[in-house]
Amino acid sequence: MLLEIEDISKVYRKGIRANDGVSLSVGAGEVFGLLGPNGAGKTTLVNQIMGLLKPTSGTIRIDGTDVIADPGFARQACSLQAQVQVPIEGLTILQAIELAGRVRGGRKAEVLARARELVDNLDIGEWANKRGDTLSGGVLRLASFCMAAVVPGRVVILDEPTNDVDPLRRRLLWQEVRALKESGSAVLLITHNVLEAERAVDRLAIIDMGKVLGQGTPASLKEHEAGFMRLELVFEPMAKIPAPPEFINKAIDLGSRSIGIVSAQDVCGAIDWASELRESGIVEEFTLGPSSLEDAYIRLIGREEAIDPGTEGAQ
Numbered sequence: 001m002l003l004e005i006e007d008i009s010k011v012y013r014k015g016i017r018a019n020d021g022v023s024l025s026v027g028a029g030e031v032f033g034l035l036g037p038n039g040a041g042k043t044t045l046v047n048q049i050m051g052l053l054k055p056t057s058g059t060i061r062i063d064g065t066d067v068i069a070d071p072g073f074a075r076q077a078c079s080l081q082a083q084v085q086v087p088i089e090g091l092t093i094l095q096a097i098e099l100a101g102r103v104r105g106g107r108k109a110e111v112l113a114r115a116r117e118l119v120d121n122l123d124i125g126e127w128a129n130k131r132g133d134t135l136s137g138g139v140l141r142l143a144s145f146c147m148a149a150v151v152p153g154r155v156v157i158l159d160e161p162t163n164d165v166d167p168l169r170r171r172l173l174w175q176e177v178r179a180l181k182e183s184g185s186a187v188l189l190i191t192h193n194v195l196e197a198e199r200a201v202d203r204l205a206i207i208d209m210g211k212v213l214g215q216g217t218p219a220s221l222k223e224h225e226a227g228f229m230r231l232e233l234v235f236e237p238m239a240k241i242p243a244p245p246e247f248i249n250k251a252i253d254l255g256s257r258s259i260g261i262v263s264a265q266d267v268c269g270a271i272d273w274a275s276e277l278r279e280s281g282i283v284e285e286f287t288l289g290p291s292s293l294e295d296a297y298i299r300l301i302g303r304e305e306a307i308d309p310g311t312e313g314a315q
Contacts, residue, residue: 088132
């Protein structure tokens with residue numbers, strides 16, 4: 001494995017644990033997702049991998065090198081799109097991408113060609129020569145991705161890469177993530193967006209309160225949900241949401257959405273109930289399908305507030 005994390009813990013004053021025995025590994029040519037709610041310890045782990053924060057205990061190796069002992073190697077081996085927006089005031093997008101590539105040791109002509117390729121592939125050419133302080137958050141987010149991808153490290157870390165990005169360009173961004181994978185980089189994707197993780201990663205770990213609660217492929221993490229169906233309702237604005245029938249298990253309210261789990265024997269009853277709600281004008285639409293990674297996530301995290309209400313917009 002290119003990136004190996006073994007039993008990493010970070011304990012702050014008063015015994016607060018940001019990470020608690022985290023172990024995972026990422027291979028070359030793999031997209032690995034680290035999935036969890038805000039405050040789960042994901043960004044703390046990123047800072048430890050990058051050599052910016054020293055763990056209390058445990059080991060982190062990149063290509064066999066102990067990066068806790070040699071943090072400079074980590075910063076050379078990794079390229080990072082941080083969760084916090086990179087400030088590029090006074091620079092155009094192309095200038096910022098070129099600068100990032102040169103800092104990472106790229107040759108000027110090659111960096112310029114690659115920068116223009118990324119700008120074209122992500123369809124942000126109309127802003128390429130505009131200064132960063134005049135741009136929207138979504139465009140800046142894409143520029144930050146380009147700065148990490150222009151001369152990618154052996155390990156590419158993407159911390160919430162699609163925040164504020166519109167659906168069309170999210171699709172384009174995921175194509176570029178797959179291209180990084182195919183070029184041989186180990187891609188570590190940090191997110192709290194469940195649908196992004198399910199669609200984008202080869203393997204993932206679900207983390208909360210500093211602990212890894214489960215890891216594997218999306219399919220393996222969903223095995224516990226086999227034999228059940230997921231019923232999702234989208235309510236009309238201002239509709240009074242009714243209590244679910246007893247056969248709807250683990251029903252959670254996400255504002256305009258409601259999600260519940262239905263056993264195979266209750267599928268017909270669930271369809272009848274949802275159809276009645278739609279005919280009465282309470283429900284705008286409903287879907288019934290196989291259980292998803294989101295259901296496994298709810299089960300492992302154990303609390304509904306960990307769900308990102310915007311997951312339905314992921315691509």
